[in-house]
Amino acid sequence: MPAGAGRPRGEQEVKHAVLEAASALFAEKGPSATSLREIAQAAGVNHGLIHRHFGSKQRLVRAVHDHLAARLASTEPFREASVPAALDAFHALEGNRTYWMVLTRAMLDGELADVLGSDLAGGHRMVETLRDALGDEAPVDASDLMAMAFAFSFGWLLLRDFIQAATGAGDDVPEQWFAAMATLLERQGRPAH
Structure with missing residues (x-):
């Protein structure tokens, strides 16, 4: 204090x-x-x-x-299943580093089960929103796509300094990743919005 x-x-x-x-x-x-x-x-x-x-x-x-989850949820970053909305959401998440650090440390300490309940509904809602946007004949499963997005986001949010030192990557990696995802969705016949 x-x-x-x-x-x-x-x-x-x-x-x-x-x-x-x-x-x-x-x-x-x-x-x-x-x-x-x-x-x-x-x-x-x-x-x-x-x-x-x-x-x-x-x-x-x-x-x-x-x-911390309530603070993050109050930013309402996931308003639609589109690449621009996902990028906006990512930047909202990036500003809540404490949340990700606490979540990761809880996992490393074996306490993840004690804290997950407040987050699972939001993750499930994101998968369902994406599934609705992709439609029934999507070549990529919405849960697989969301898993990739989570993996990228967690990796970048928690290990950015290491990733940049090891690869020489710039600060625009998130924009490049989301642009690549938009291209993938467009090639599969789905609009990236």
Whole structure:
């Protein structure tokens, strides 16, 4: 907590401070390597308040993920199944790096099952939206196409520095990838919008 800043007061302020502090620490170190006392100190609250408002650490991990997923969902990036909308969505996701770091660290810590519930509905909705846009005779299955998009997005969002150092790639890789996807869809007889 910054020096001179007032301590959070009231249930909502305390919960918000804890969620923000835990989000930053989980993204940096992962849930397993972060203690509740560290989170309390970073949030500027008494350690007991975490237990009062969140209960167990497992419930806090889930609450942090839900908090970050809700923040991401509020950007409403996936408004239609088109390549331009997908690129806009990717850039919205890129601005939420903390979310991806927490999700990845939860997976590495073996806690992914505890946090997935808040995300699966959105992923399923994206597949169904794409399936409707591609139609019944699509040569590429919507779930396979979405899996490729997720794989590209996660890889770029989490490993961009390594990928650029290893390959010399520029910052326009996402635009090139989405353009290639548009070309693939057009060649298969489907408009990329």
